[in-house]
Amino acid sequence: MNTTTSRRNFLKAAGLTGTGLAFSLPLSGCASNSPHHSHNSWHANAWLELTPDNRILFYLHRTEMGQGTMTGLTTLIAEELEVEAHHIEVKTSGVHTDYVNPLYGIQITGGSSSTATNWIPLRTVAATAREMLRKAAAKRWNVKPEAVLIRSGKAHYQKYSFTYGELVDIAKDLSVPSVTLKTPDQFQKIGKPSIRLDTPMKTKGTARFGIDSAPKGCLKASVVRCPVIGGTVKSWDANGAFDMPGVKKIVAIPNGVAVIAISWWQAKEAAKKLTIEWDKPKFSKFSDASILEGYRNALKNNSGKTARDDGNTDSAFEAAQQVIEAEYRVPYLAHATMEPMNCSVVLNSDHCEVWAPTQGPDIAAAAAEHASGLRRSQITINTTLIGGGFGRRLNQDFVEEAVHIAKESGLPIQLIWSREDDIKNDFYRPAAVAQLKGSLNAQGQVDALYYKSASPNIMPYTFKEASAVVLPAWLPDGMVKAVGSLGPTVYGDLLLDETSVEGASDSLYEIENFAVRHVQYDPGLRVGFWRSVGHSYNGFFIESFIDELAHASTRDAYQFRLELLKNNAKMTQVLSTVADKGHWGKPSQGNTPNPRFQGIAVHHSFKSYVALLAEISIHNNSVKVHKITCAVHCGQTINPDIVKAQMSGGIIFGLTQALKGKISIKDGEVQETNFHNYELLRMNEVPEIEVHIIPSSDAPTGVGEPAVPVVAPAIANAIFAATGKRLRSLPLTLNS
Amino acid sequence: MITFSLNGNDLSVDADPAMPLLWVIRDIVQLQGTKFGCGQGLCGACTVHLDGIAIRSCITPVSEAKGKQVTTIEGLQGNTETDEHPVQQAWIKNNVPQCGYCQPGQIMSASALLAKNTSPTDDDITQAMSGNICRCGTYPKIRQAIHDAAKHLASPASSNVSTVPLTANFQSDLSS
Numbered sequence: 053m054n055t056t057t058s059r060r061n062f063l064k065a066a067g068l069t070g071t072g073l074a075f076s077l078p079l080s081g082c083a084s085n086s087p088h089h090s091h092n093s094w095h096a097n098a099w100l101e102l103t104p105d106n107r108i109l110f111y112l113h114r115t116e117m118g119q120g121t122m123t124g125l126t127t128l129i130a131e132e133l134e135v136e137a138h139h140i141e142v143k144t145s146g147v148h149t150d151y152v153n154p155l156y157g158i159q160i161t162g163g164s165s166s167t168a169t170n171w172i173p174l175r176t177v178a179a180t181a182r183e184m185l186r187k188a189a190a191k192r193w194n195v196k197p198e199a200v201l202i203r204s205g206k207a208h209y210q211k212y213s214f215t216y217g218e219l220v221d222i223a224k225d226l227s228v229p230s231v232t233l234k235t236p237d238q239f240q241k242i243g244k245p246s247i248r249l250d251t252p253m254k255t256k257g258t259a260r261f262g263i264d265s266a267p268k269g270c271l272k273a274s275v276v277r278c279p280v281i282g283g284t285v286k287s288w289d290a291n292g293a294f295d296m297p298g299v300k301k302i303v304a305i306p307n308g309v310a311v312i313a314i315s316w317w318q319a320k321e322a323a324k325k326l327t328i329e330w331d332k333p334k335f336s337k338f339s340d341a342s343i344l345e346g347y348r349n350a351l352k353n354n355s356g357k358t359a360r361d362d363g364n365t366d367s368a369f370e371a372a373q374q375v376i377e378a379e380y381r382v383p384y385l386a387h388a389t390m391e392p393m394n395c396s397v398v399l400n401s402d403h404c405e406v407w408a409p410t411q412g413p414d415i416a417a418a419a420a421e422h423a424s425g426l427r428r429s430q431i432t433i434n435t436t437l438i439g440g441g442f443g444r445r446l447n448q449d450f451v452e453e454a455v456h457i458a459k460e461s462g463l464p465i466q467l468i469w470s471r472e473d474d475i476k477n478d479f480y481r482p483a484a485v486a487q488l489k490g491s492l493n494a495q496g497q498v499d500a501l502y503y504k505s506a507s508p509n510i511m512p513y514t515f516k517e518a519s520a521v522v523l524p525a526w527l528p529d530g531m532v533k534a535v536g537s538l539g540p541t542v543y544g545d546l547l548l549d550e551t552s553v554e555g556a557s558d559s560l561y562e563i564e565n566f567a568v569r570h571v572q573y574d575p576g577l578r579v580g581f582w583r584s585v586g587h588s589y590n591g592f593f594i595e596s597f598i599d600e601l602a603h604a605s606t607r608d609a610y611q612f613r614l615e616l617l618k619n620n621a622k623m624t625q626v627l628s629t630v631a632d633k634g635h636w637g638k639p640s641q642g643n644t645p646n647p648r649f650q651g652i653a654v655h656h657s658f659k660s661y662v663a664l665l666a667e668i669s670i671h672n673n674s675v676k677v678h679k680i681t682c683a684v685h686c687g688q689t690i691n692p693d694i695v696k697a698q699m700s701g702g703i704i705f706g707l708t709q710a711l712k713g714k715i716s717i718k719d720g721e722v723q724e725t726n727f728h729n730y731e732l733l734r735m736n737e738v739p740e741i742e743v744h745i746i747p748s749s750d751a752p753t754g755v756g757e758p759a760v761p762v763v764a765p766a767i768a769n770a771i772f773a774a775t776g777k778r779l780r781s782l783p784l785t786l787n788s
Numbered sequence: 789m790i791t792f793s794l795n796g797n798d799l800s801v802d803a804d805p806a807m808p809l810l811w812v813i814r815d816i817v818q819l820q821g822t823k824f825g826c827g828q829g830l831c832g833a834c835t836v837h838l839d840g841i842a843i844r845s846c847i848t849p850v851s852e853a854k855g856k857q858v859t860t861i862e863g864l865q866g867n868t869e870t871d872e873h874p875v876q877q878a879w880i881k882n883n884v885p886q887c888g889y890c891q892p893g894q895i896m897s898a899s900a901l902l903a904k905n906t907s908p909t910d911d912d913i914t915q916a917m918s919g920n921i922c923r924c925g926t927y928p929k930i931r932q933a934i935h936d937a938a939k940h941l942a943s944p945a946s947s948n949v950s951t952v953p954l955t956a957n958f959q960s961d962l963s964s
């Protein structure tokens with residue numbers, strides 16, 4: 053059979069050509085096209101395998117890190133294949149070009165994109181398999197396909213039925229038909245809450261995370277690194293560490309010294325004995341104050357790059373009735389996933405097998421290739437469950453380290469980072485400083501908004517790791533050619549990094565004169581993607597400043613926003629939902645003597661629309677958050693319970709950012725070490741949280757990240773309502 | 789040799805008495821349901837029961853377990869696949885876990901609480917659970933599940949917590 057033709061037909065039938073989702077779907081029945089092979093089975097495509105003994109295997113190509121993608125994506129298959137989701141066996145897919153994320157061109161789980169980018173493709177592959185099963189059954193019964201009913205995992209005709217397994221042999225030789233996907237009114241599983249597939253294993257302690265995935269016989273490794281990230285080993289002395297119990301080997305790797313022992317505790321104890329002299333990087337000259345000064349100078353001395361330039365802000369400011377200016381700031385932040393970075397490696401002369409809790413298995417493969425000196429075809433990456441990602445595991449430094457250790461020692465090893473290693477060696481959420489300027493006309497309406505920020509760009513760091521996978525296809529549209537072979541400096545000097553200005557440059561506020569500029573300033577602390585990325589601070593900047601403008605115009609902060617968004621139905625809907633459900637203007641009394649105050653914020657990110665109303669009180673100069681009311685417009689939900697959990701989790705993540713998060717630097721060294729000085733929200737600080745999902749049958753949009761950006765501004769706005777103090781830097785503290 | 793009981797089985801381990809119980813359980817006995825989060829008693833990921841009391845195994849030397857009963861997440865449920873502890877049943881019914889990494893510790897803290905207080909107030913729950921961090925932010929569901937489990941413990945018959953979960957037969961290579 054001509055596979056090329058059938059693939060093209062299939063893509064056409066599925067409506068995938070010309071939609072921007074240009075990726076290959078090898079959908080013939082020919083097993084040679086599938087990355088997985090097993091005798092007798094029908095590999096309908098890269099995702100689905102049906103066996104003669106009636107098993108249905110789904111090769112999950114995204115990483116489950118708590119966001120629910122295992123359940124969500126399996127539900128898409130289950131819906132169109134007419135089986136129960138928990139009857140589908142979920143296997144990890146491994147690395148293959150078929151599994152590339154069409155938004156990024158690499159196989160990453162990130163950008164709140166898994167549901168949105170699989171919504172059509174996965175339903176299509178399942179519907180295609182279903183129709184082929186129908187045709188196979190029709191053949192067996194010698195009836196028309198329309199006469200066959202596919203229901204509950206079987207093909208039915210009159211009183212007869214076949215299991216899917218019984219049809220595998222015939223189905224796999226059929227040509228690929230065009231299919232029609234179910235319409236929302238036909239959904240039986242999509243949109244309904246169900247038990248998450250991973251709930252039982254995560255409740256019984258049988259879920260295997262990276263840290264639990266070392267193959268038998270692996271020794272444990274702990275690394276001592278330079279206190280300033282980027283430093284290298286000048287010289288080292290084992291100081292008797294070799295003689296400590298359990299120690300097998302001590303080896304130097306490019307960024308530190310690794311102790312290998314039977315137990316990780318033994319490795320860690322022995323590592324305390326080492327003395328190491330370091331070659332420190334330039335960043336060791338920087339501390340908090342000098343970093344802030346650097347940002348301010350950058351803003352003063354550079355015009356930066358234009359991300360948006362609507363109307364003419366300069367002349368608008370000249371003509372304005374009232375002009376307001378403010379400086380806003382956020383610090384660097386660590387991800388602090390509950391599972392610290394770890395990676396297991398078994399390496400020999402012609403093969404390198406890796407077990408890694410990674411959000412980017414193909415970047416991990418590139419890192420392993422680089423560190424081992426082997427070819428890509430000699431690398432196997434096993435992706436595990438992840439104990440929290442939030443963007444941290446898009447960087448593969450821990451994989452590279454582990455492969456170096458295996459190579460230097462010649463031993464099978466599992467590298468585990470301590471919490472201190474983890475907090476001090478992150479790819480941090482960038483610190484940022486922004487200048488905002490706005491003007492009001494005689495009617496108190498916003499005439500102009502000017503935003504200019506300074507921050508390090510993330511792209512140079514990502515580029516360094518990811519470009520090895522597939523240069524340059526993963527880059528955002530239009531930049532591909534410009535980047536060419538120029539390397540990491542490109543994003544620093546030539547191009548705007550959209551992630552630095554997202555949430556400002558694409559703000560949905562209708563303001564006639566609206567300019568956004570960005571100055572790249574990087575003192576040298578490495579940075580990465582942190583849940584909601586640029587939105588995590590631009591949401592705070594924009595939504596706090598809009599509140600300042602509302603107050604300057606003496607208008608109600610909610611009405612003021614409504615007016616600026618009046619042509620955007622979805623923004624209006626989420627805003628009015630929180631105002632209504634959260635009783636805007638009528639804060640509850642509570643049972644404490646301190647009065648309560650409200651703050652509101654709205655933001656658009658990852659194609660979703662989110663509004664949030666926070667209710668707080670002030671006790672002894674500290675902020676207590678009592679209640680959060682949130683509304684989200686995210687299109688069709690696959691599993692509303694997971695959507696609510698993601699929103700609620702994002703709100704709690706946002707609360708930690710708003711009230712606690714701060715990485716401080718002294719002489720280039722991150723000062724925070726563990727949860728006593730890098731605090732995360734605990735149960736005693738969690739407010740009542742209410743999440744309202746706007747019903748919709750539009751295509752699904754992101755839910756993992758969009759709750760984060762609205763939290764800090766809503767609380768800052770409530771603090772202003774309570775105290776008259778405008779807090780313009782995070783974390784929000786009243787004593788500063 | 790240090791002898792203690794682990795999930796009902798007597799066990800002798802040849803370990804440094806100062807070695808934390810967590811690493812004895814994970815690296816020597818190779819039971820991996822108990823997690824490492826901070827190593828400093830700050831996050832609760834490593835919570836196990838020592839004679840029924842919730843303790844942080846990352847800062848408890850194995851010598852302290854001598855002659856005592858240690859229970860981990862693996863030992864919480866009964867002998868059959870579907871014989872989950874009422875706390876686990878409530879966890880499943882409420883879909884509590886996100887990434888799931890903190891959950892064994894959360895469940896061990898919750899089950900120790902319910903063993904001594906079968907009808908905890910919100911304040912009791914906050915008190916008992918604030919040593920367990922969840923970066924994914926599953927706290928509201930944890931609170932609800934503890935209330936549900938308490939209700940079930942108070943009157944097992946009238947509560948539907950014990951329904952066998954639909955996904956009991958679900959298979960994946962991500963589980964052991």
Ligand code: FES
Pocket residue numbers: 823824825826827828829830831832833834835844845846847
């Ligand atoms: S690992 Fe023991 S309390 Fe964190």
Ligand code: FES
Pocket residue numbers: 118390439440885886887888889890891921922923924925926
């Ligand atoms: S479920 Fe992820 S840390 Fe609690």
